[in-house]
Amino acid sequence: xxxxxxSPTHLIKTRGQQVTLRCSPKSGHDTVSWYQQALGxxxxxxxxxxxxxxxxxxxxxxxFSGHQFPNYSSELNVNALLLGDSALYLCASCERTGGETQxxxxxxxxxxx
Amino acid sequence: xxxxxxxxxxxxxxEAASLELGCNYSYGGTVNLFWYVQYxxxxxxxxxxxxxxxxxxxxIKGFEAEFIKSKFSFNLRKPSVQWSDTAEYFxxxxxxxxxxxxxxxxxxxGTHLIxxx
Numbered sequence: 001x002x003x004x005x006x007s008p009t010h011l012i013k014t015r016g017q018q019v020t021l022r023c024s025p026k027s028g029h030d031t032v033s034w035y036q037q038a039l040g041x042x043x044x045x046x047x048x049x050x051x052x053x054x055x056x057x058x059x060x061x062x063x064f065s066g067h068q069f070p071n072y073s074s075e076l077n078v079n080a081l082l083l084g085d086s087a088l089y090l091c092a093s094c095e096r097t098g099g100e101t102q103x104x105x106x107x108x109x110x111x112x113x
Numbered sequence: 114x115x116x117x118x119x120x121x122x123x124x125x126x127x128e129a130a131s132l133e134l135g136c137n138y139s140y141g142g143t144v145n146l147f148w149y150v151q152y153x154x155x156x157x158x159x160x161x162x163x164x165x166x167x168x169x170x171x172x173i174k175g176f177e178a179e180f181i182k183s184k185f186s187f188n189l190r191k192p193s194v195q196w197s198d199t200a201e202y203f204x205x206x207x208x209x210x211x212x213x214x215x216x217x218x219x220x221x222x223g224t225h226l227i228x229x230x
Contacts, residue, residue, distance in 0.1 A: 033217055040222075040223075042221050042223050043157070043203070044220070045217030047217075048217055056216055056217055058217055100207070101147075101162060102218060103159070104158075
């Protein structure tokens with residue numbers, strides 16, 4: 001049973017560029033959440049998707065957007081990258097109904113130069 | 114907005130010592146509480162969780178945590194630590210909305226635990 005998978009594992013971008021990160025949820029899960037983990041900090045909630053719509057959002061600017069596909073996989077897009085966007089981006093999945101435990105992927109390490 | 118506070122950012126213990134990591138949260142409503150662990154080079158894994166019922170919950174690898182509602186606390190404990198417990202530990206809370214469902218977690222900043230052999 002495959003867990004949560006994310007791609008790519010590492011990414012280097014320059015300021016002002018745009019980036020797309022990808023996530024495939026654990027088998028049987030229909031809800032995907034994205035988190036940003038800066039160095040030495042705990043993960044911070046960006047947003048959550050289910051039924052292909054953004055359902056809940058944390059305190060992140062509109063430069064952060066996402067998408068969920070019919071197969072429940074998800075993308076995180078960040079526009080106009082800033083140096084401060086350098087972080088580990090985590091995807092977590094769970095079952096919408098009755099599933100309150102989120103399972104995390106290995107993350108994508110983004111470095112903005 | 115809810116927040117989670119972890120008291121110790123770095124803890125160093127010897128093998129066989131007892132462990133207690135503190136966690137306090139700010140939200141006054143009904144909450145679900147979690148402890149996650151991140152071993153070196155690995156992804157976040159669930160250690161244990163509290164939703165309701167017995168406030169003393171047991172997790173994997175001999176860990177347990179006690180929910181004390183009056184103190185807004187959910188401290189993690191282990192009677193005797195091992196070198197393999199070296200990791201980053203995160204406390205997380207989710208306020209429970211009516212109708213259930215999954216929502217974003219609020220994490221503490223984490224505690225880096227080092228166990229010396």
